[in-house]
Structure formats: structure tokens, C-alpha cells
Amino acid sequence: MSDPSLDPAQIRAELQTKREELRAQITDLTRPPEGGATIGFGKRIGEGTTQAIQQMADVSTAQTLAGVLDQVERSLTxxxxxxxxxxxxCQGPIGEARLEFRPWSVRCVEHADG
Ligand SMILES: [Zn+2]
Structure with a gap:
């Protein structure tokens, strides 16, 4: 790494902060809903459906975040x-602009999968 503007210690700290954020978000999204036992107890039918859809959306978001978490871990490695x-x-340069935007980028623009 010859570019003096990329400070490994700073990048590491940034990645570690991001990792903690992602872990907290994923934990939050995958936590079972509180008061789930009240479904069907004087509630309208629609509420359970809405909750189920919300849970599906949360799982989808959690999966996306888990993918980013993988990249953050890989970047630290x-x-x-x-x-x-x-x-x-390709072992080519990822590019400073790209790394500035997403410090956990592990692939160049050409090989990015998302
Ligand atoms: Zn590449």
C-alpha cells in the first residue's frame, strides 16, 4: 500500500466501528417480536399479517446487512x-474513491457483485 492518504490504523478503526454497528442492527432485526402471544387476542386479522410481512422485510434486511458484515470482516483480514x-x-486496485465511499470494498468496480 503506497498511497499515504490511506491510513491503515484509521481504516481498521472505521471497519471495527462498522462491524459493531452491523452486528447490533442484525441482532435487533432478528430478535423475536415482543408480545407475540397477544396475536389473536382481540386483534384484527390484518395485524398479524402486517407483522409477518414486517418480519420478512426484517429478515431480508438482516441478510443484506450480514453480506456487508462479511465484507467488513474480509476487509479487516x-x-x-x-x-x-x-x-x-483480479488483485487490481479497488480505487481510492470507491474505498472512501465503502471502506469495506473487497472487489474493484468490475468484479463487484452488488
Ligand atoms: Zn477486480
Whole structure:
């Protein structure tokens, strides 16, 4: 890593903060709903359906966040390996602008899968 504007210690701290945020969000989204036992107790039918749809949306969001978490973990490994900033597919540069926007990028624009 020859670019002096990329400070590994700062990037590591940023990634670790992001990792904690993601873990907290995922935990929150996948937590069973409170008071679930009240469904069917004087509630309208629609409420249970809405809750089920909301849960499905939460699971979907949690899966997306888990994907980002994977990339954050991989980026931290890449910092250790000294390959941070290099695409995991072609070993080419990921690009500073891209890393600034998403410090957990592990692939270049060409090989990004999302
Ligand atoms: Zn690539």
C-alpha cells in the first residue's frame, strides 16, 4: 500500500466501528417480536399479517446487512494480509474513491457483485 492518504490504523478503526454497528442492527432485526402471544387476542386479522410481512422485510434486511458484515470482516483480514485496497478477484486496485465511499470494498468496480 503506497498511497499515504490511506491510513491503515484509521481504516481498521472505521471497519471495527462498522462491524459493531452491523452486528447490533442484525441482532435487533432478528430478535423475536415482543408480545407475540397477544396475536389473536382481540386483534384484527390484518395485524398479524402486517407483522409477518414486517418480519420478512426484517429478515431480508438482516441478510443484506450480514453480506456487508462479511465484507467488513474480509476487509479487516485484508488489512492483516496487506492486500487491503486490492480486488479479491483480479488483485487490481479497488480505487481510492470507491474505498472512501465503502471502506469495506473487497472487489474493484468490475468484479463487484452488488
Ligand atoms: Zn477486480
Amino acid at each position: 485484508k488489512l492483516d494480509e496487506g492486500s487491503y485496497g486490492q480486488c479479491d478477484v
